[in-house]
Amino acid sequence: MKKIQFLAAFLFTGLLLTSCDDNDNPIAINEEEVITTLTATLTPVGGGTAITLQTRDLDGDGPNAPVVTVSGNLMAGAVYNGTLVLLNETLNPAEDITEEVEEESDEHQFFFTIGGLDATAVSTNNDGNGNPLGTMFTLTAGAASTGTLTFTLRHEPKKPNTGLADAGGETDISATFNLVIQ
Amino acid sequence: MRVYTSLLMLFISITAISQNCNNTLSGKVIDLHDNMPLAGASLIVAGTEQMVTTDAEGNFSINNLCDLSYNIQVSHPYCLTKGLTVKLNGNEIKNIYLEHHLEELNEIIVNGLLVNKKLNTIIEKNISEEDLERYNSGSLGDALNSLSGVSSLNTGNTVIKPMINGLHSSRVVVINNGVRMEDQEWGAEHAPNLDINAIGNIAVIKGAGALQYSGNAIGGVIIAEAAKVPVKDSLFGKTLMTAATNGRGGSVSSQLTKSYKNGWYGTAQGTLKRFGDFETPDYVLSNTGIYERNASFRVGLNQFKYGFEALYSVFKNDIGILRASHLGGAEDQFRAINSDRPLIINDFTYNLDEPRQEVTHHLARLKAFKRFNGLGKLSLQYDFQQNNRLEFDVRRGENSGKASLDLALNTHTLMLDLENKLSDALNLKTGMVGRYQDNFANPETDVRRLIPDYDKYDLGIYGIVDYSLNDKWLLEAGARFDYTFIDALKFYRTSFWELRNYDQLFPELVIETEGNQVLTNPELSFGNSSATLGANYFINDGYTLSFNYSLASRAPNPSELFSEGLHHSASRIELGDLRFTSEVAHKFTVNFQRKHEVFSFSVNPYINTINDFMLIEPTGIQQTVRGNFQVWEYRQTNAQLFGVDVDAVYNFTKNILYKHQFSLVKGYDQTRNLPIINMPAVNTQNEIVYQNSKFNNLRLSIQSDFVFRQNEFPDNNFEVFIPETQTTELIDVSTPPDAYHLLNFNASMDFAMNEKSMLTLGFSMTNITNTRYRNYLNRLRYYADDLGRNFLFNIKINY
Numbered sequence: 001m002k003k004i005q006f007l008a009a010f011l012f013t014g015l016l017l018t019s020c021d022d023n024d025n026p027i028a029i030n031e032e033e034v035i036t037t038l039t040a041t042l043t044p045v046g047g048g049t050a051i052t053l054q055t056r057d058l059d060g061d062g063p064n065a066p067v068v069t070v071s072g073n074l075m076a077g078a079v080y081n082g083t084l085v086l087l088n089e090t091l092n093p094a095e096d097i098t099e100e101v102e103e104e105s106d107e108h109q110f111f112f113t114i115g116g117l118d119a120t121a122v123s124t125n126n127d128g129n130g131n132p133l134g135t136m137f138t139l140t141a142g143a144a145s146t147g148t149l150t151f152t153l154r155h156e157p158k159k160p161n162t163g164l165a166d167a168g169g170e171t172d173i174s175a176t177f178n179l180v181i182q
Numbered sequence: 183m184r185v186y187t188s189l190l191m192l193f194i195s196i197t198a199i200s201q202n203c204n205n206t207l208s209g210k211v212i213d214l215h216d217n218m219p220l221a222g223a224s225l226i227v228a229g230t231e232q233m234v235t236t237d238a239e240g241n242f243s244i245n246n247l248c249d250l251s252y253n254i255q256v257s258h259p260y261c262l263t264k265g266l267t268v269k270l271n272g273n274e275i276k277n278i279y280l281e282h283h284l285e286e287l288n289e290i291i292v293n294g295l296l297v298n299k300k301l302n303t304i305i306e307k308n309i310s311e312e313d314l315e316r317y318n319s320g321s322l323g324d325a326l327n328s329l330s331g332v333s334s335l336n337t338g339n340t341v342i343k344p345m346i347n348g349l350h351s352s353r354v355v356v357i358n359n360g361v362r363m364e365d366q367e368w369g370a371e372h373a374p375n376l377d378i379n380a381i382g383n384i385a386v387i388k389g390a391g392a393l394q395y396s397g398n399a400i401g402g403v404i405i406a407e408a409a410k411v412p413v414k415d416s417l418f419g420k421t422l423m424t425a426a427t428n429g430r431g432g433s434v435s436s437q438l439t440k441s442y443k444n445g446w447y448g449t450a451q452g453t454l455k456r457f458g459d460f461e462t463p464d465y466v467l468s469n470t471g472i473y474e475r476n477a478s479f480r481v482g483l484n485q486f487k488y489g490f491e492a493l494y495s496v497f498k499n500d501i502g503i504l505r506a507s508h509l510g511g512a513e514d515q516f517r518a519i520n521s522d523r524p525l526i527i528n529d530f531t532y533n534l535d536e537p538r539q540e541v542t543h544h545l546a547r548l549k550a551f552k553r554f555n556g557l558g559k560l561s562l563q564y565d566f567q568q569n570n571r572l573e574f575d576v577r578r579g580e581n582s583g584k585a586s587l588d589l590a591l592n593t594h595t596l597m598l599d600l601e602n603k604l605s606d607a608l609n610l611k612t613g614m615v616g617r618y619q620d621n622f623a624n625p626e627t628d629v630r631r632l633i634p635d636y637d638k639y640d641l642g643i644y645g646i647v648d649y650s651l652n653d654k655w656l657l658e659a660g661a662r663f664d665y666t667f668i669d670a671l672k673f674y675r676t677s678f679w680e681l682r683n684y685d686q687l688f689p690e691l692v693i694e695t696e697g698n699q700v701l702t703n704p705e706l707s708f709g710n711s712s713a714t715l716g717a718n719y720f721i722n723d724g725y726t727l728s729f730n731y732s733l734a735s736r737a738p739n740p741s742e743l744f745s746e747g748l749h750h751s752a753s754r755i756e757l758g759d760l761r762f763t764s765e766v767a768h769k770f771t772v773n774f775q776r777k778h779e780v781f782s783f784s785v786n787p788y789i790n791t792i793n794d795f796m797l798i799e800p801t802g803i804q805q806t807v808r809g810n811f812q813v814w815e816y817r818q819t820n821a822q823l824f825g826v827d828v829d830a831v832y833n834f835t836k837n838i839l840y841k842h843q844f845s846l847v848k849g850y851d852q853t854r855n856l857p858i859i860n861m862p863a864v865n866t867q868n869e870i871v872y873q874n875s876k877f878n879n880l881r882l883s884i885q886s887d888f889v890f891r892q893n894e895f896p897d898n899n900f901e902v903f904i905p906e907t908q909t910t911e912l913i914d915v916s917t918p919p920d921a922y923h924l925l926n927f928n929a930s931m932d933f934a935m936n937e938k939s940m941l942t943l944g945f946s947m948t949n950i951t952n953t954r955y956r957n958y959l960n961r962l963r964y965y966a967d968d969l970g971r972n973f974l975f976n977i978k979i980n981y
Contacts, residue, residue: 026635026671028696032628033578035807057807059698061748061755062675065805090698100579115908150905155510155578164906168525170576171510174809176905 030090034060035097037087038175040151042080042139051080053149055175058089066175073180074119080139082121084110084151086173098135101153108172109157110134111164116147117179131159141181150176207268208243209276211236211256220258220280228253256280266779267723277875307332307829309384311409315978316928316946319424319433319455322356322378326404330843331388331786331827333862336960337371337751339460339969340472340501341539344374345959346388347788348823348847348861349401352739357395357405359493361547364593364619365569366633368739371751371961374404375497375543375569377476379422379435379453382409388788388827389714389732389769393644394599394613397662397712398736400767400792408493411439411447413484418938420980428972429471430530431457445489449480458532459502463952463970468528469505469535474498490550497543502534506965508576509753511809512902515964516913524966536583537751540572558602558610567593575750586750587632588624593617612645621740630747633740634672641665646714656718666708666737672744673699684760706743708764710735724777732769738762742796742816752961755804757815765818767792783830795821797851797858800898800915810902812915819853823861841869848894857894863918863958864890879932886925892918892958919963922955924948930976944976 040053051074057066074080086097101108105127111134112121121139123132139149157169211223219240226233227244229252236242244254249271256278257263264280307329317325323334323342335343335350346354356363356374365375385405392403419438426432437451455474460467475498482491506524509515518525544567551561573587599613617640623631646660676698679685684702685692691702716730738758745758768791775784801815825847833839844866849858869885898916903909930944952971956963 025693025701026623026631026673027625028673028699028701029625029628029630030697031630033581038807055807057805059675059677061804061806061808061811062677062698063681063804064677066807092697104579113905113908115905148905148908152513152905155576170508171514171809172578173807174511174513174905175807176903 031060032088032091032095034088034090035086035173036060036089037085037094038151038173039085039087040082040177041085042074042082044075045079045081048075048078053177053179055177056089060090068175068177070177070179073182074139074141076141076144076181078141080141081124082137082139084135084137086153102133102135105133106131106159107156108133109154109159109161109167109169110137111152111154111167112137112139113150113152113164114147115150116145117149118142118145118147118181119149119179121149127159129159144181146178146180148176149179150174202272203246203248205247205249205270206243206245206273207247207252207254207270207276208241208273209278210240211242211258211278211280212240213280223256223258223280225278226255226257228255306385306387308386311382314378314381314384315422316944316976318379318422318435318976319426319431319974320378322374322376322381322384322404322406325378325384326386328867329386330829330845330867331825331847332386333845333865333959335370335860336957336962338467338470338501338504338960338962340457340470341371341373341503343370343372344404345862346386346402346404347790347825347827348849348858349790352736352742353399353401355392355396355399355403357392357403358545359406359408359547360549360563361545361565361567362395362595364567364591365541365543366571366589366591368741371503371539372541372571375499375541376406377435377451377453377474377478377495377497379433379437380408380451380476380478380495381406383407388786389730389771393646393660393662393712393714394611397642397644397664397710398734400734400736400765400769400790408449408478408480411441411449411482411484413443413445414441415443416441418981420978423977424974426457426972426974428969429457429460431455431471431532433474445483445485447480447482447484450478452477456532459528459530461530461970462967463954464967465523465527466530467504467966467969468524468526468531469502469538471502471532471534473500473534486553488550488552490548493545493547493549495545497541497545499539499541500534501539501541503537503539503751504962504966505535505537507962508537508750511753511806511811512803512900512913513809513904515753515812515915516902516904516911519913519915519964536574536576538574540574540585542568542570544568558600561597561599561601563595563597563599565593565595567591567595569593573751581628585624585627586629588627589633590622590624591619592622593619607650609648610645611647613643615642616640617642630673632745632747632749634670634744636668636670636672636740638669639667654720656720658714658716660714662712664708664710664712664735666710668704668706668737668740668743670704670706670740670744672702672704674702674746676700678746678757682759688760704743704760706760708737710737710764724782726773726775726777728771728773728775730769730771730773732767734767734769735764736767737764738796745816748811752814753811754800755811755813756798757813759816759818762796762816762818763794765792765794765796779833781830781832783828785826785828787824787826789824790822792821792823794818795851797821799859799896800900803900803902812900812913819851821849821858822852823847823849823858837872837874839871839873841867841871843867851896856896859896859898860959861892861894863892863921879930881928881930883928884925885928886923888923889921889957891921915964918958919956922953922957924953924955925950935979939979939981942976942978942980944974944978946974946976948972948974 037056042051052071088095123134125136153173154169157167161167223236387403421436433455435453439449441447453476478495506526547565549563569591572585575586595617619638642664644662648658714732745756771788773786828844830842849861871883928946933941
């Protein structure tokens, strides 16, 4: 009987002690891998005003939809040098994710999909193995038209590949812009 | 009248005399649990009042019996008395199995059986140790799948989540050696953390009835117990080894028990299991391996007046999740679902890569009991569980290889129970339980917490009575009340907090604002009542009719309350609701059964009405820079589930038997008049077993497993724009796969090595026809087929 009383007392004490630790407030987590912003800058070859395409979603996976902006129209027959910049703006200062993608260039690739627009886009930079990476590209505008340009970033695609349909991997970014060639 | 009676009597005696009355019934009386012969058992033949006693080897022989049916009563001092009917036609040899009266001798160990005894009116199914051993390289869920009404929600083929009558996760409570498992069981892709090789007996209670453990088991309770230790001087053990071709791996499990006549005993047990990638008939399921290590130790003293037991077990499991199931957004989902093969197939490997899970579960339990004259038996139990769950996703940059989810859940439980025999016919069991739980989500993952940090306090009190009205009727009633208090610290995205109007509803919960997040302190309390009421009517000849009503209440789990964000493994955004109240279920069951040596069966219809049932359903599409994701939100509704489970066993001859089972369940959301998602399809299992005890206990069985197509499902399909093709495509996440039929074969033989050791060799084959199939209840069915043919080789040594 004594044994049991002792056991009971011991256990109750244990329970009380363990349930008394004070918890400090947890720290906020700002996810480092979130990409909030994609900016494509299209600079006309031979000079002129650059056009920026941007999609920005400051709450990441939260309920707010991304804000998509296009600064202007493309000119028929013009050729543009394009660069892509990815940011995580939930961090302060904002983190440049493009650097990470370029460091792991053989695991990433940007694809350019054009719908309805008379234009072509091709990657102008390569990964370490000489396969396209696509953070830099050339956009050639054809005749006047309207349509879409989609940037798709795939993680761990098959490399080399014949295009998006063949690439596999996981989609890290998919951003579509409505464009006009005038 | 008297003349007629005399004539009748005369006639009967004449026929009796004219019959052959030189028959002998002989055989052995054997302990059902360890197959040991029972000496000193007495057999009484009703009518002739002949009585014989078994010898030291358990043998008996009854002479001068006629070609008639006899009722024989078999009793033994430590066993439950058993009545049986034997029809003689010539001499007959018959072995009689008796169930040890465990309550007196092995009280501390066999809670499961105590539960069974107490819950007579509740539908309960058992799996014996022998059957469990056939699943020794699988998991608890695999073994439970062999019972009618029990199915599983799978993630691949290593994460097997038991489902009882269509319900799972928080609605199914797992009791492991008297300890309620607290292992993040709310998650559909979190399997129970216990080693199938450490279990001696499993009982499944299809309802909320095990009130001494929980009041919130709306689906049911699974009670797993270690094998009993006999009160005698002995040293024994067993080793099981299995090798399998599919997965190119196997398992080794060993246990050793030392026991003494004075009641002291100790057991040590360990399991090691390793498989590489599994395979379908056509391709490798890349990254589906498993590596499991378990150990457990028990020490105890078991006497009639008092006893105690200390138990410690550790369970560690690394599980790979199909690589092709890790997706970006809806576009990836479209590609994956519309490809008939997984998008990633690599060569076979034992390596586990991301995505994967790493779970460690420690369990320590101390239990003691003492009997007091006049008061009854008082038991006190303390248990501590520590569950650490790590989930690794495919990540980028410096975060590559870092866990995305790192939860540590500590649970302390103290239980005090009193069992009291108020009279010969009336038993009372009462008790109380206190539980403290602390969940910690490690911020070093650098991923927002899926489940927040919280402290949870539970206090429960219960009472159960059973009353034997007479030989025919047994009545029982029980009630329980639980109080739950949750104190959480949760970061919400400000955009979500405002969208839900929480900023208007709960402004007092906000502690601070940080960037685009708010830290809140929800303090939630729930009072839950549960009850059970039942009656058993023993008809005769082994026929029993039982009725049971159970009321169960379940407080919302952390995921239903706090989910808010992307659930990677499901490729969808999941949103919980802070305003949820407890769900309350009313379940009525009827069970009609017959226990007979030739034809036994049970038919068990039920209806379960659940108010404020929490379910998750798609509500829209959310755009992010990453692409589109389907949004799934939890909602409360009124649900109704009903169905029937049928089991039957027919003995064609002494050596050949046929087993049948059939399960049907339907579930509807009554508010919206829609079927509930993930209800098991109608299925039936049929098995023919040949067993010959005279030829090395040869056992051969062929089993057919037919699963119908689920035709009732909610339409959760959605459309998404695919830039590559410039088209809008339908993503079919709803349509269930086709029906399938699997054939399995099993063979085993025993060989005596010496007086004390026995070798059992086994061979089995699953999916003999190498059928391609997909299972509606496998969460990875969108991406890949299920397992192809598998050959398994087993060696068991008992010593």
